[in-house]
Amino acid sequence: MFEATSLNRRNRQVEWLFKVLFLLMTVILVIPVIIILTVLVVKGHGVVSWAFLTTMPTDGMTAGGILPALVGTIWLVAVALVASVPLGVAAAIYLSEYAPDNWLTRVINLAIINLAGVPSIVHALFGLGAFVLFFRFGTSILAASLTLAIMTLPVVIVATRESLQAVPRAFREACWNMGATRWQTIRRVVLPNAISGILTGIILEVSRTAGETAPIMFTGAAFFFPFLPQGVFDQTMAMSLHLYVISTQVPGVPEALPYGVALVLISMVLVMNALSIGFRVYLRGKKKW
Amino acid sequence: MPSDVSLPTPPPSPSARRGRPASVRHGNLHRRDLAWYQDKAVAAFVFVGGISAIVFILGIFVFITKEGMGFIVHTMDVKEFFTSPAWRPTFERNPTYGALALIVGTASVTGLAMVVSVPFSLGAAVFIGEFAQGKLRETLKILVELLAAIPSVVWGFIGLSIMSPLIIRLFDQPVGLNVLNAGIILGLMAAPIMTTIAEDALKAVPDSYREAAEAMGATRWQVIVKVVFPAAKNGLLGAVLLGVGRGFGETMAVLMATGHAINLPTSVFDSVRALTATIAAELGEAPYGSDHYQALFTLGILLFVVTFVINLTADLVVRGVRKGR
Numbered sequence: 001m002f003e004a005t006s007l008n009r010r011n012r013q014v015e016w017l018f019k020v021l022f023l024l025m026t027v028i029l030v031i032p033v034i035i036i037l038t039v040l041v042v043k044g045h046g047v048v049s050w051a052f053l054t055t056m057p058t059d060g061m062t063a064g065g066i067l068p069a070l071v072g073t074i075w076l077v078a079v080a081l082v083a084s085v086p087l088g089v090a091a092a093i094y095l096s097e098y099a100p101d102n103w104l105t106r107v108i109n110l111a112i113i114n115l116a117g118v119p120s121i122v123h124a125l126f127g128l129g130a131f132v133l134f135f136r137f138g139t140s141i142l143a144a145s146l147t148l149a150i151m152t153l154p155v156v157i158v159a160t161r162e163s164l165q166a167v168p169r170a171f172r173e174a175c176w177n178m179g180a181t182r183w184q185t186i187r188r189v190v191l192p193n194a195i196s197g198i199l200t201g202i203i204l205e206v207s208r209t210a211g212e213t214a215p216i217m218f219t220g221a222a223f224f225f226p227f228l229p230q231g232v233f234d235q236t237m238a239m240s241l242h243l244y245v246i247s248t249q250v251p252g253v254p255e256a257l258p259y260g261v262a263l264v265l266i267s268m269v270l271v272m273n274a275l276s277i278g279f280r281v282y283l284r285g286k287k288k289w
Numbered sequence: 290m291p292s293d294v295s296l297p298t299p300p301p302s303p304s305a306r307r308g309r310p311a312s313v314r315h316g317n318l319h320r321r322d323l324a325w326y327q328d329k330a331v332a333a334f335v336f337v338g339g340i341s342a343i344v345f346i347l348g349i350f351v352f353i354t355k356e357g358m359g360f361i362v363h364t365m366d367v368k369e370f371f372t373s374p375a376w377r378p379t380f381e382r383n384p385t386y387g388a389l390a391l392i393v394g395t396a397s398v399t400g401l402a403m404v405v406s407v408p409f410s411l412g413a414a415v416f417i418g419e420f421a422q423g424k425l426r427e428t429l430k431i432l433v434e435l436l437a438a439i440p441s442v443v444w445g446f447i448g449l450s451i452m453s454p455l456i457i458r459l460f461d462q463p464v465g466l467n468v469l470n471a472g473i474i475l476g477l478m479a480a481p482i483m484t485t486i487a488e489d490a491l492k493a494v495p496d497s498y499r500e501a502a503e504a505m506g507a508t509r510w511q512v513i514v515k516v517v518f519p520a521a522k523n524g525l526l527g528a529v530l531l532g533v534g535r536g537f538g539e540t541m542a543v544l545m546a547t548g549h550a551i552n553l554p555t556s557v558f559d560s561v562r563a564l565t566a567t568i569a570a571e572l573g574e575a576p577y578g579s580d581h582y583q584a585l586f587t588l589g590i591l592l593f594v595v596t597f598v599i600n601l602t603a604d605l606v607v608r609g610v611r612k613g614r
Contacts, residue, residue: 015510019420025412026421029480030432036439036447090338098335110604111342117531117600118349118593119538120441121565125589128572129352150345157342181328211440214540214565218572240442240541247446248545262446266439273438277431 037270040263047260056226061246062253066261071228072141072236073268076216077209079145079232080152085202087149088156092198095157096164097186116154120214123151127219142232144220151215152205159201163194200279207272211265213240223249239265353593357586360386364580365587376551376567378581379574386584388591390551394561397554398543399536401472402479407529410480414487414528419513437481441541448474448546462558466548469557474546475536483532490524490607491517527607534599538592540565564588 004012055065091108099105127147137143167190175185191198222235223245229236243265247258365386373387417429452474453465460469494517502512518525548560549570568585575582 011508011511015508018510018513019416022412022416022420025409026416026429029409029413029477029484030429030436032477033432033435033439036443036451039447039451087338087341090335091341092338094335094339098332099339104340108339108342110601111346113604114346114597114600115342117534117538117596118346119540119565119596121540121568122349122353122538122589122593122596125353125356125568125572125586126349129356129586130348133577134352153342153345181324183328183331184324186331207438211438211442213440213442214569217569240440243446244442244541244545247449258446258450262443266443269438269440270435273435277434281427 037266040259040266043256044259044261044263047256048263052260053264057224060252061224061242061250062257066239066242066264068226068228069237069239069242069261070264072221072225073210073239075141075229075232075236076145076148076220076238077206079141080148080209081202081206083146084149084153084156084205088153088205089160089198091153091157092160092164093186096161097182097190112154112157115150116158118151120151120212123147123215124218126150127215132219138233139218139222139235140220140233141229141236142220144216144236144238145232147215147219148209148212151212152208155205155208156201159204160194160198163197163201164190166197167193196279196283200276200283203272203276203279207269207276210272211240211269213238213244216241239268350593353586353589357583357590359578360580360583360587361590364584370587374551374553376562378571378584384580386580388564388588390553391562391564391567391588393553394547394551395537395543395563395565397468397561398471398475398547398563399533401468401557402475402536403529403533404476405473406476406480406483406532409476410483410528410532411487411525413480414484414491414525415513417484418488418491419509419517433481433484436477437485439478441478441539442545444474444478444542445545448542452546456558460558464548464558464560466546467558467560468547468554470548471543471546471561471563472557474542475539478539478542479532479535482535483528486528486531486607487521487525490521490528493524494520523606527603530599530603530606534596534603537599538565538596540569544569564592568592 052065053070054067056067057069058064091112095105095108099108124147127143127150131137131143131146132139135143137146171189171193172185175189176182180188216238220235221238221241223237223241225235225237227234239261243258243261246253246261370386370388371392372389373385374390374393375385375387376390377385413429413433417426417433421429448470449466452470456462456465456467456470498516498520499512502516507515543563544566547563547566549562549566550560551562552559554561568588571581572585575585
């Protein structure tokens, strides 16, 4: 049939070369993930045990477990979710279902992008100035969680907006034509069809919130506070800050201990991420439209 | 469905019409009035949610300005702030607030991170977006996402405990916490956002462009270089800008991996100190309301303004490419 000319062959060689080059680049980019996880597991698994997770730190944090940090992180994430999920979902509903295409909507979108882009330490300064000092919450779980909530708000908004907009317009039109109000349509048709996408976004937010350190440093997380928090006005330890403290601030920590803490922290985060990714893959397979 | 499709406003529902005859408002149709009020209440609530993002971004600006303003007005010597590398806020007599070393520190680490990360991120975006298919593509995307999921404090710990000994051994250096260490860490941290946005930009190029070029006999690679890159260049630029913003604002990893020494670096093996890290390290010790405390908030204002400009530019650049088509 057709004989490949030398030009054809050269072009194909060039293409193959670049394909391999880019594959290598991609692999070099993702290989650190695998190396990091391996190192953390190898060096940290000896430390992690049931007792490690359920006892208090002792000897100036050079021995013992991480219970208060673990519980503290759960508190911080839970309170942050209570604050950010309703607000974020409301914002997404507004942007997806109500917002006209005008300057205000554009400014809102810009604000969301910037909220996601403001450095975490600036969020910390804001949390200190606003929640700790101005609203007089003191350094507390409440102040830290609200700071985290504002910081991760864009995650919820973007994920929710995307899953709302993935619901076909025909679904809404059918409902409007039955005489339903806008809210009835959203409540009965749009939200049930988008709920799994929204959950995916919330899980992702949990994983982001659990790993953040800078925003909670001055707003509610303590270096060392060997009690379980009793309410939202208590200070608390947190996993992320605990890792920072024992790997840089405390002398005489056994080498394996920070690896153990890092392993627990990253496991929490990755389990959440895996859930979110698995959920999304499952949903894509299930989608009927 | 593309995410930026704006849904049309539904026609006002019958119940929303107020001028109806009184007879309609009673009896069976009474339920509609309740629904009407509910509808209005929800509309008001979600509107509040929508503008909350604006309120928060303004709130951030107002509160950090409020805390930092005293320093800017009374103490700050603008020339010293931007040209002197002497950041000595805790000196008893004559403290100086020169942020040059911090600005250079942040810039050098971010710069190196971009040198390391931009080619790889864009390369990965091209491979994932244009070459990879099926299972391989999904796996690579998930791995890139996992890269984004690693918390910054864990990255810092990796810089401290894995990278640093490695640099000491490989390059025979006395210290392993330096620009090189933080630059590589930061590059890896900024890579996922660049890869994702760049891949979106490549995906936004219509398939008809590719098909037209392929019909002319172009190979895959020729299509990418001659057609896809020129069409997606604004999106790719936006991706790089967002990566810069990400690196610029990173705190914990930079705090732990740079060595945190005030220094104008002359090589990648010098320790430096970043703007963000300075705030994180010193705010705990600065007495409330002192010059030092306010100076740290001033650094915060600087960070806020710079990232705001970067993000705004990135958004305009990316949106420009979408509008143009």
